[in-house]
Amino acid sequence: MPAHQLAPDIPSDLPSVVLAAEQAHLADSRAALRAMRAHAQSLSADAAGDWVSQQILQSLLDQRVAALADHPDTPLFFGRLDRSADDDLPGTIYVGRRHVHDGASRPLVIDWRAPVSRAFYQASPAQPMDVVRRRRFGYHGGRLTAYEDEPLAEGGEIGPSRILTEEIERPRTGPMRDIVATIQPDQDEIVRSGLAQTVCVQGAPGTGKTAVGLHRAAYLLFTHRERLARSGVMIVGPNRAFLSYISSVLPALGEVKVDQTTVPGLLGEHAAPEDPSVSAIKGDARMAAVLDRALWLHIVKPEEGLVFSKGAYRHRVADHEVREIVASLRGTTRYGPGRAALAQRLAHQVLVRMEQRGESPDDRVQDAVARSRPVKQLVDAVWPKLAPEQVLHRLLSDPEFLAKAARNDLTPDEQRSLLWPKPPRGWRSAKWSAADAALLDELGDLIERTPSLGHLIVDEAQDLSEMQLRALGRRCRNGSATVLGDLAQGTTPWSTSSWETVLKHLGQPEGEVTELTLGFRVPREVLDFAARLLPSIAPGLAPPRSLRPGAGSLTVRPAVDVVTAAREALDREGSIGVIVPDAMTGRVSEALTGLPHAVLGPDSTEEHRLLVIPATLAKGLEYDHVIVVEPADIVEAEPRGLARLYVVLTRAVTSLTVLHDRPLPAHLAS
Numbered sequence: 001m002p003a004h005q006l007a008p009d010i011p012s013d014l015p016s017v018v019l020a021a022e023q024a025h026l027a028d029s030r031a032a033l034r035a036m037r038a039h040a041q042s043l044s045a046d047a048a049g050d051w052v053s054q055q056i057l058q059s060l061l062d063q064r065v066a067a068l069a070d071h072p073d074t075p076l077f078f079g080r081l082d083r084s085a086d087d088d089l090p091g092t093i094y095v096g097r098r099h100v101h102d103g104a105s106r107p108l109v110i111d112w113r114a115p116v117s118r119a120f121y122q123a124s125p126a127q128p129m130d131v132v133r134r135r136r137f138g139y140h141g142g143r144l145t146a147y148e149d150e151p152l153a154e155g156g157e158i159g160p161s162r163i164l165t166e167e168i169e170r171p172r173t174g175p176m177r178d179i180v181a182t183i184q185p186d187q188d189e190i191v192r193s194g195l196a197q198t199v200c201v202q203g204a205p206g207t208g209k210t211a212v213g214l215h216r217a218a219y220l221l222f223t224h225r226e227r228l229a230r231s232g233v234m235i236v237g238p239n240r241a242f243l244s245y246i247s248s249v250l251p252a253l254g255e256v257k258v259d260q261t262t263v264p265g266l267l268g269e270h271a272a273p274e275d276p277s278v279s280a281i282k283g284d285a286r287m288a289a290v291l292d293r294a295l296w297l298h299i300v301k302p303e304e305g306l307v308f309s310k311g312a313y314r315h316r317v318a319d320h321e322v323r324e325i326v327a328s329l330r331g332t333t334r335y336g337p338g339r340a341a342l343a344q345r346l347a348h349q350v351l352v353r354m355e356q357r358g359e360s361p362d363d364r365v366q367d368a369v370a371r372s373r374p375v376k377q378l379v380d381a382v383w384p385k386l387a388p389e390q391v392l393h394r395l396l397s398d399p400e401f402l403a404k405a406a407r408n409d410l411t412p413d414e415q416r417s418l419l420w421p422k423p424p425r426g427w428r429s430a431k432w433s434a435a436d437a438a439l440l441d442e443l444g445d446l447i448e449r450t451p452s453l454g455h456l457i458v459d460e461a462q463d464l465s466e467m468q469l470r471a472l473g474r475r476c477r478n479g480s481a482t483v484l485g486d487l488a489q490g491t492t493p494w495s496t497s498s499w500e501t502v503l504k505h506l507g508q509p510e511g512e513v514t515e516l517t518l519g520f521r522v523p524r525e526v527l528d529f530a531a532r533l534l535p536s537i538a539p540g541l542a543p544p545r546s547l548r549p550g551a552g553s554l555t556v557r558p559a560v561d562v563v564t565a566a567r568e569a570l571d572r573e574g575s576i577g578v579i580v581p582d583a584m585t586g587r588v589s590e591a592l593t594g595l596p597h598a599v600l601g602p603d604s605t606e607e608h609r610l611l612v613i614p615a616t617l618a619k620g621l622e623y624d625h626v627i628v629v630e631p632a633d634i635v636e637a638e639p640r641g642l643a644r645l646y647v648v649l650t651r652a653v654t655s656l657t658v659l660h661d662r663p664l665p666a667h668l669a670s
Contacts (some may be wrong), residue, residue: 198511204544205650206521231454283465474505523550574624
């Protein structure tokens with residue numbers, strides 16, 4: 001018997017009967033899902049009691065209704081398991097994007113995240129996991145069109161799945177789609193990692209690392225819903241265009257309660273221009289110690305004691321006692337709570353004096369003393385109230401203060417580089433850079449503790465500075481993280497060369513580093529071409545491999561205009577990305593005036609079939625057909641231009657066309 005038994009799209013009688021039965025089950029499942037959604041919509045929050053409880057319950061009901069939405073272009077299930085296990089579960093299980101049951105609570109579809117569904121991704125003839133047969137379904141427009149059986153109980157080898165390959169290669173337009181039907185065993189292991197485990201995924205282009213991260217979020221929300229509903233899950237991407245691209249994945253899996261943002265969106269949308277060398281200094285982890293000293297240098301040594309008057313009595317706290325209180329608090333608490341504690345400690349000493357005079361003050365008296373004018377004046381003089389912007393403004397404006405805070409952590413040249421040539425008048429009018437945002441966040445945490453999330457997913461993490469990683473680490477200090485990236489795609493001046501370093505600055509040194517090298521998205525011919533750059537940009541990485549040969553997928557064409565190439569691509573099915581040096585964006589768009597297209601911007605949500613994409617925005621995106629214009633200009637546009645070119649060349653799913661008038665970079669010409 002062959003490893004795969006395939007029902008083609010034009011079936012013979014037997015496959016036709018099987019498909020008809022499976023299509024009937026799909027129709028029953030859709031009807032049951034509609035009934036589940038209608039029931040959820042019929043529920044009322046009025047019985048919850050008070051108004052606040054009603055609002056909370058209504059929000060939960062709204063989320064439930066949204067999660068039960070059907071997607072008519074996608075079947076509810078993509079696989080089936082025929083099991084031999086003698087347990088309480090059905091012998092036949094349909095695996096899909098969410099759980100569906102009928103009116104008698106009989107499961108029609110089992111959520112792909114359920115433990116029993118693991119066999120769909122992990123079972124093999126060597127380890128069948130109580131599965132006799134695994135069936136994969138092909139579909140089009142939400143209708144089943146084919147099926148493919150894999151007998152697992154008979155031993156032997158299972159060859160490549162045609163349905164799996166066709167689903168991976170299916171042309172795409174618009175946002176990223178889920179990969180739940182095509183998750184591979186090594187990807188599944190990462191997806192199902194425990195909540196307490198931080199996982200760092202080094203993924204070559206096309207290995208599905210972003211999709212794996214998103215599916216891990218969906219899995220964790222399914223498995224630890226109550227806990228994560230309280231603590232939250234957040235996805236941090238490189239830019240808004242990327243977030244728009246991935247925005248539909250989690251809702252398609254029934255998860256609608258996940259925050260998605262960028263590092264600027266999280267830390268502050270600051271964009272004052274700045275020399276990259278200065279940004280690199282500000283992004284260095286040494287700045288953490290500098291900022292810590294800068295904040296605590298604002299505490300002044302008390303020179304006077306406290307006098308609190310009540311009626312005819314004057315209660316005194318000597319200056320040396322005030323100094324002892326300040327010294328005991330300094331460095332043992334955050335700045336903000338320390339300031340509040342100072343007021344309470346001073347008030348307590350006043351209450352001790354009151355008790356010595358025979359009075360019986362209680363906690364209300366202590367709070368009143370802590371809020372009194374004499375105490376507030378002393379606290380303001382000794383332990384002033386500060387905003388992060390005040391501290392950073394002084395640090396970047398005052399050479400003596402910077403030198404005192406820097407000590408030996410920054411060289412004199414680095415200190416001079418950090419100082420503003422012309423400081424703003426005050427901290428309220430200061431214009432901050434993107435690198436400053438991480439410094440302000442660090443100071444904010446030194447003043448008041450940053451709340452932690454349950455789980456954080458960080459994509460393109462190789463491009464983050466050490467201070468940005470510290471900022472993200474604060475958001476998962478009591479939780480865990482999924483860190484995604486590719487060392488070969490690092491394009492910032494501070495890009496890392498070590499995932500261990502990333503995990504250390506993220507505050508997750510025990511995180512597990514795993515590598516995905518087997519690609520499914522990028523054709524082998526294209527990937528091998530781009531991999532010629534690896535010895536120069538990431539010599540320590542193993543060259544990526546692709547399952548798809550992609551013969552004829554690569555075309556390198558000198559002196560061919562972009563309009564001709566775009567017209568040829570439009571004759572084929574799928575999305576088209578014309579990736580250009582940033583400086584050429586307007587010129588190329590103007591040349592394509594006769595063709596319907598759009599230009600992708602940093603905050604763009606464009607869904608045109610033909611897009612002009614600045615090279616700096618291409619990371620994380622993918623298109624069926626990619627046209628790259630003038631690779632040499634892309635390389636020369638920035639210090640890590642070769643890494644940028646590697647990113648650009650690996651965005652293609654079906655074909656890559658390289659257009660150049662100038663000679664190709666030597667690494668590609670060989």
